[in-house]
Amino acid sequence: MSSDTATPEPDEDPIGYFLDDVTYHGKSERTRAFYERVLREFQTYLSEGSHPTAVAAASHRDCMAYVHGLRGDHSESTVATYASYLHRFFAYMTQVGTFESNPMALVMEEMDESINTDPTRREISVAEMRAFVGTIGHPLERAVVLTLLKTGIRAGELCNLDLRDCNLSEPGPRPEVPVRAALDGREDSLYVASEPSRGAVTNGEERSASNKRKRDTTVPIDDELARTLRRWLAIRPDVRSDAEALFVSTSGDWGQRLTPDMVHHLVERHARDHGWYRDGGGTEENVTPHYFRHFFTTHLRDRTGDRGVVKYLRGDVAQDVIDTYTHEWGSRVRESYEANIYSLV
Structure with missing residues (x-):
């Protein structure tokens, strides 16, 4: 149904009504087309069953059966994307107010995804994490912690970031280093590559950590993180490598690229001061850089209801989903991130 036709009544054609609203909300034609394909396929599935059912009357068992049926023909990441659209x-x-309830809510809870949270881990609210970030005054330390919390990247991936991997719309004081070609037209974003590996040379510098993501990923930077990064770049020391690491030491290893050990020590020190780390506490109790990835996953997933977007940002998804989100940078990933990312400053 084209968006230039009259909007259907929600009771007559709820899918058409929703698709027109998607357009009115400013989503791209590509986004609308993806929604239409998934929703119309679901409608056909309901109508062709042994007990034909209208979309408005679909139960959680109808939804669950449909999602289960997708698994034979699609990857788990694609199934998660379809489920998020429904x-x-x-x-x-x-x-x-057109439907009485959301039958997909229970299905989303029951889906067995690789990004499920660990129920034994310490649970920290956004307000509690905001208070924690507020105790960190040093520009480097605050930038490191906020980058981990706002992007979900691993400590090693953070250490491997170069200046070319950071494209700020207002760059502030920084060396004249061109951003990657992949970031052209994508302001306020980080490029997290899959290529760096420990001991290998990347961008002219041997690396001390490996990136573990399956695919290269472009991650949005919101206003809070952009301000924090500009503050850090204003005092960032001259570095010892032409690779121009984004994060470098301001202590005994002045100007040297941060290592995962440095990042772990930094986070542990602040977590210990905050009562979130003790010797022998284990992963259930201690807050570490990896906990920040857990925090990002849990809170952003719960806010968006879209496992596909979160898995893209984490670098956990297969090529078909990467292609979808890469092509939909403005209309899907960026909009979803900016609408749902939590405030920590």
């Missing part, structure tokens, strides 16, 4: 549709129609 979830958003039902959530929206419930919010506007």
Whole structure:
């Protein structure tokens, strides 16, 4: 159904009504087309079953059966993406009062995803984490912690970032280093490559850590993180390598690229001062750089209801989903991130 036709009544064609609203909200034609394909396939599935059902009357078992049926033909990451589209549709129609409930809510809870949270881990609210970040005054330390919390990248991936991997719309004081070609037109974003590995030379410098993500990923930078990075760049020392590491030491190893050990020590020191780390505490109790990845995953996933976007940002997804989100940078990843990322400053 084209967006230039009259909007259908929600009770007559809830999918058409939703698709028109998607357009009215400023989503791209590509985004609208993806929604239409998934939702119409689901509608066909319901109508062709042994007990034909209208979309508005779909139960959580109908949704669960549909999602389960996708697994034979699609990767788990693609299944998660389809499920997220259905979830958003039902959530929206419930919010506007057309549907009584969202049958996908229970399905999303029950889906067995690799990014499920560990129920034994310490649970920290956004407000508590905001208070923690507020205790960190040093520009480097605050930039490191906020980057980990706002992007979900690993400590090694953070250490491997070069200036060319950071494209700020207002760059502030920094050496004249061109950004990667992959960041052209993508201001306020980080490029997290899959290529660096420990002991190998990347961008002219031997690395002390490996990036573990499956694919190169472009991660948005929100206003809070952009301000924090500019503050850090204003005092960043001259570095010892032409690779121009983004994060370098300001202590005994002045100007040297941070290592994962340095990052772990930095986070442990602040977590210990905050009562979030003790010797022998283990992963259930201690807050570490890896905990920040858990925090990012949990809170952003719960806010977006979209496992696909979160898995893209984590670098956990297969090529088909990477291609989808790469092509939809402005309309899907960026918009979803900016609309849902938590405030920590």
